[in-house]
Amino acid sequence: MSDMNPAVALPGNTRATLRRNFWRGVWRVLKRKPSRMAGAIIVLAFAFMGVFGPMFYPDQLPRDDNALYAPPSWAHPFGTDFEGTDVLALVITGSQYVLLTGLVTAVITIVLGTGIGLFAGFRRGRWDSVLMRITDMKLTIPGLPLLLVLSTIWKFSSAWEMGLVLGLLGWGGVARAVRSQTLSLRERGFIEAARGLGLSTTHIIGRELLPSMAPFIAMNMLIAVTGAVYAQVGLFFLGVLPFEANNWGVMLNLAVFGGGALTTTAALPYLLAPLLAILLLTLGIVLVVDAMDEIFNPRLREE
Amino acid sequence: MTVIARRLAGHLARGLVMVLVVTTISFVIIRNIPGDPIAARYEKLIEQGMSPDQAERATAVLYGFMPKGTLWQQYVDYMTGLFTLDLGESLMTPGAQVTDVLFEATKWTVLPVLVGTLLSFLIGVMMGVYAAIKRSGKLGDVLAVSGSLLHGIPQYVLALLLGALFTTLIPILPSGGTADIMFEPGFNLDYIGSLIEHATLPVLTYALASYGGWILAMKSSVVTVLGDDFILAAELRGMKRGIIFRYIARNAILPLFTILALSLGLLFGGAIFIERIFNYPGLGLMLIDSITNRDFALMGGAFLLITVAIIIANIVADMLYTVIDPRVRSGEEVAR
Amino acid sequence: MTVETMPKAVPPVPSKTAPGVRVGGLSVVYKTSAGELPAIAGINLDLVPGTITGVVGESGSGKSTLALSLLNAVQPPGRIAAGSVEIDGLGDVVALRGEDLRKARGRHIGYVFQAAQNSLNPLKTVGKQLLDLGRSHGVSDLRALVREAKELLGRMGMDGARVLDSHQHELSGGMRQRVGIMLALVLNAHLVVLDEPTTALDMITQATILRIIREVHEERGLTTLVITHDLGVVAEVADRLAVMYGGRIVEQGPTREVLGGPRHPYTRGLLRAIPRLVGDIDEARALPGRPPTLGTVPREGCVFRERCPLRMDVCDTVEPLAIADGPRIVACHAVDAAAAKETKA
Numbered sequence: 001m002s003d004m005n006p007a008v009a010l011p012g013n014t015r016a017t018l019r020r021n022f023w024r025g026v027w028r029v030l031k032r033k034p035s036r037m038a039g040a041i042i043v044l045a046f047a048f049m050g051v052f053g054p055m056f057y058p059d060q061l062p063r064d065d066n067a068l069y070a071p072p073s074w075a076h077p078f079g080t081d082f083e084g085t086d087v088l089a090l091v092i093t094g095s096q097y098v099l100l101t102g103l104v105t106a107v108i109t110i111v112l113g114t115g116i117g118l119f120a121g122f123r124r125g126r127w128d129s130v131l132m133r134i135t136d137m138k139l140t141i142p143g144l145p146l147l148l149v150l151s152t153i154w155k156f157s158s159a160w161e162m163g164l165v166l167g168l169l170g171w172g173g174v175a176r177a178v179r180s181q182t183l184s185l186r187e188r189g190f191i192e193a194a195r196g197l198g199l200s201t202t203h204i205i206g207r208e209l210l211p212s213m214a215p216f217i218a219m220n221m222l223i224a225v226t227g228a229v230y231a232q233v234g235l236f237f238l239g240v241l242p243f244e245a246n247n248w249g250v251m252l253n254l255a256v257f258g259g260g261a262l263t264t265t266a267a268l269p270y271l272l273a274p275l276l277a278i279l280l281l282t283l284g285i286v287l288v289v290d291a292m293d294e295i296f297n298p299r300l301r302e303e
Numbered sequence: 304m305t306v307i308a309r310r311l312a313g314h315l316a317r318g319l320v321m322v323l324v325v326t327t328i329s330f331v332i333i334r335n336i337p338g339d340p341i342a343a344r345y346e347k348l349i350e351q352g353m354s355p356d357q358a359e360r361a362t363a364v365l366y367g368f369m370p371k372g373t374l375w376q377q378y379v380d381y382m383t384g385l386f387t388l389d390l391g392e393s394l395m396t397p398g399a400q401v402t403d404v405l406f407e408a409t410k411w412t413v414l415p416v417l418v419g420t421l422l423s424f425l426i427g428v429m430m431g432v433y434a435a436i437k438r439s440g441k442l443g444d445v446l447a448v449s450g451s452l453l454h455g456i457p458q459y460v461l462a463l464l465l466g467a468l469f470t471t472l473i474p475i476l477p478s479g480g481t482a483d484i485m486f487e488p489g490f491n492l493d494y495i496g497s498l499i500e501h502a503t504l505p506v507l508t509y510a511l512a513s514y515g516g517w518i519l520a521m522k523s524s525v526v527t528v529l530g531d532d533f534i535l536a537a538e539l540r541g542m543k544r545g546i547i548f549r550y551i552a553r554n555a556i557l558p559l560f561t562i563l564a565l566s567l568g569l570l571f572g573g574a575i576f577i578e579r580i581f582n583y584p585g586l587g588l589m590l591i592d593s594i595t596n597r598d599f600a601l602m603g604g605a606f607l608l609i610t611v612a613i614i615i616a617n618i619v620a621d622m623l624y625t626v627i628d629p630r631v632r633s634g635e636e637v638a639r
Numbered sequence: 640m641t642v643e644t645m646p647k648a649v650p651p652v653p654s655k656t657a658p659g660v661r662v663g664g665l666s667v668v669y670k671t672s673a674g675e676l677p678a679i680a681g682i683n684l685d686l687v688p689g690t691i692t693g694v695v696g697e698s699g700s701g702k703s704t705l706a707l708s709l710l711n712a713v714q715p716p717g718r719i720a721a722g723s724v725e726i727d728g729l730g731d732v733v734a735l736r737g738e739d740l741r742k743a744r745g746r747h748i749g750y751v752f753q754a755a756q757n758s759l760n761p762l763k764t765v766g767k768q769l770l771d772l773g774r775s776h777g778v779s780d781l782r783a784l785v786r787e788a789k790e791l792l793g794r795m796g797m798d799g800a801r802v803l804d805s806h807q808h809e810l811s812g813g814m815r816q817r818v819g820i821m822l823a824l825v826l827n828a829h830l831v832v833l834d835e836p837t838t839a840l841d842m843i844t845q846a847t848i849l850r851i852i853r854e855v856h857e858e859r860g861l862t863t864l865v866i867t868h869d870l871g872v873v874a875e876v877a878d879r880l881a882v883m884y885g886g887r888i889v890e891q892g893p894t895r896e897v898l899g900g901p902r903h904p905y906t907r908g909l910l911r912a913i914p915r916l917v918g919d920i921d922e923a924r925a926l927p928g929r930p931p932t933l934g935t936v937p938r939e940g941c942v943f944r945e946r947c948p949l950r951m952d953v954c955d956t957v958e959p960l961a962i963a964d965g966p967r968i969v970a971c972h973a974v975d976a977a978a979a980k981e982t983k984a
Contacts, residue, residue, distance in 0.1 A: 541745030
């Protein structure tokens with residue numbers, strides 16, 4: 001990592017100290033408001049659920065024909081669905097598709113958005129205006145209707161495919177934001193100063209620009225995860241995609257349009273369980289973003 | 304005036320490009336649908352005993368372009384149809400022009416969206432001012448946090464929660480449709496009452512879903528303006544509080560008007576979830592129905608209309624800004 | 640006095656209406672995470688009616704806080720912790736609250752912002768803001784107010800009608816500054832505070848603004864306070880001069896005497912730091928070290944000692960008192976010691 005420009009790179013131990021101070025800062029901010037700690041725990045719990053959750057259940061979840069739409073009980077905390085499958089088990093096993101999609105989308109969004117934004121902001125001139133025109137256009141095309149229209153030829157059967165499409169559709173906002181950040185750093189003489197010191201472009205981008213934007217990018221990544229989760233759960237919920245995988249959106253769809261959860265109470269727990277999962281995830285991410293805001297934006301600490 | 308004209312021309316040019324892009328997407332998708340429904344339909348009509356000419360025409364009516372000829376010819380055909388506002392016929396409602404079906408659906412989207420958005424704008428802006436002024440207090444904190452939470456919750460989750468609450472748990476509101484079929488549509492009290500009853504949940508959901516965004520945007524805008532020099536200057540000149548408040552409000556709300564215009568455009572397409580959940584026959588529900596029923600002419604038309612709404616909203620937003628901000632009017636770029 | 644009753648043809652008699660101002664023991668503290676820190680402490684300053692007083696200091700010396708205190712307008716997290724600001728015809732401004740305070744601002748005390756600051760509502764024309772100002776202060780004859788504003792603007796070499804019809808962004812820095820002066824004077828205030836009136840203006844505009852300040856001051860019979868970091872500005876316009884450092888006034892007196900024979904080591908350092916057109920450039924020497932900030936001002940002893948060439952042991956523990964010698968006031972142990980030696984000898 002540090003072999004590129006040994007002369008100007010920080011000595012190893014300084015870097016380590018910086019990092020330690022950073023983590024101490026994170027810890028302090030988390031400790032100051034217990035709600036933030038809760039947010040971090042929620043996010044970690046969801047990550048754990050997505051990775052290991054499905055391992056606790058058999059591939060084919062057991063059905064109980066005698067307990068269709070069973071009310072919540074000790075055996076079934078959120079009741080059962082129309083075939084007598086435990087709703088909690090469905091939520092947990094379904095989380096993998098949902099969270100994996102979110103992650104794939106976020107990675108693609110961030111990589112594309114940061115790359116294009118950096119390039120446009122760094123190069124300026126013609127490249128900038130062309131790229132930004134394209135970005136503007138992408139931002140103008142209504143995302144959800146486009147996804148619906150795309151669903152007529154694309155079935156999104158795997159989480160990877162879904163994440164890829166959502167990511168390709170979603171990088172516009174990040175690109176814009178990263179570009180304006182780059183431009184503002186540039187305006188402050190950041191880049192010229194680095195140039196004056198004889199640093200290479202790779203070094204300026206990799207060591208100076210990216211680190212100063214990392215918090216911003218990290219925050220956007222979390223937001224992209226939520227955005228992707230909402231989008232694909234929503235897409236499955238609308239029922240335009242074939243139900244090939246078990247996920248929260250499918251559950252919502254079956255609860256509302258199959259189980260009539262908006263007219264009878266029987267399917268209500270089936271509806272509420274995935275909703276609760278989405279709300280919890282949102283809450284966790286909002287709280288973590290709030291904490292990150294404070295860690296990276298010391299100005300806010302004053303108020 | 305020339306500044307306005309130049310900006311308008313730019314917008315129109317970009318809008319045109321957008322329309323081209325969107326219609327091209329529709330075209331490509333319709334052309335690439337697995338199983339080629341166009342060819343299938345054409346062959347089916349031939350089988351039914353139509354002459355190739357007749358069958359060709361009948362297919363063209365449905366899909367907006369001829370099933371024969373090179374891809375390029377088909378594309379040009381499709382485009383000329385679009386630009387003469389001939390979007391073909393809907394498959395779902397045989398014999399109905401797509402444009403008419405679209406118009407009927409638009410009505411059901413625009414009204415609730417307009418009411419819901421204006422409602423949330425008014426309340427959100429007022430709460431935002433309050434949250435900004437009391438930002439160090441408890442209540443300001445609560446307002447801001449509730450704003451971010453509401454802003455963060457996706458629309459359909461909100462709609463489902465409200466639906467579960469008011470139609471299942473406490474069944475006081477109807478779960479779907481535009482009005483009770485018992486009542487004769489027209490200008491009578493029963494029907495209008497039923498209309499309002501049925502529109503309550505969709506409107507409430509729109510309003511709640513966008514309220515969080517308004518409160519956050521207004522709060523940060525007011526906080527920015529409060530730090531501006533001219534507010535302190537007005538205070539030091541002994542201006543009345545009411546006048547200073549108006550200075551703050553007008554400067555802070557300015558950027559929000561742009562967002563308002565944009566969001567009205569976006570809601571044309573953003574109403575999809577709400578319309579699906581409450582079975583409200585607007586554009587969004589029509590788009591979904593057209594997809595599930597493979598009514599591609601209607602799908603392309605709805606997609607185009609939703610996009611055009613956004614383009615128009617963009618133009619309106621920019622023009623609005625030009626009118627209300629003197630700095631833009633004189634051609635000076637504003638950083639904010 | 641209302642606008643309508645003001646004589647128009649005959650210029651007002653100088654000094655008749657100019658109020659005197661007596662700042663006594665004024666302290667302002669700012670609330671920070673490290674507790675309340677003093678921005679200015681124990682300021683004593685008299686503004687003689689009909690004179691221009693210049694306050695000079697580096698950024699962070701507390702001069703802007705002092706200016707705002709004159710209007711009892713210290714912004715939170717700051718607050719006036721002690722002292723008084725007595726203004727003739729108004730009483731102690733520090734004790735004023737609510738409507739009384741609001742009415743005093745603008746009508747009795749005019750405040751002119753730095754030109755680089757945007758002191759006008761960007762969305763309204765100057766004329767509309769003038770009317771807002773008039774309405775705020777219950778001016779019944781708004782036409783007369785507009786006429787007065789046009790006259791003032793014309794007096795400063797501008798086309799009044801056009802300026803009133805302009806938005807802020809259509810005015811240059813120098814024009815904005817003159818509009819600021821107009822708004823400060825149009826309600827017939829006779830005490831005017833100018834915060835950095837020439838900062839961010841080009842040389843020629845600076846000269847024009849200073850000339851206008853001088854002339855308007857004489858014509859309208861004002862008491863004027865000019866806050867600046869630029870000794871040149873003070874030399875140009877001020878009758879009296881106060882030098883601030885670390886929230887204290889370290890030296891004050893008639894401008895010519897102070898500049899001609901500075902006594903406080905800080906004043907001397909400041910003067911020595913100015914390069915001259917004639918003479919050796921090497922003679923211009925910057926003061927060593929940096930001015931203190933809120934957090935680094937010493938809690939006890941002399942605030943200047945870290946940078947002082949005449950530092951003595953007593954400076955570390957005892958804050959020097961401001962000792963008057965005729966019209967001149969200096970707060971420095973070294974100067975006191977020298978004076979004591981002189982009287983002995």
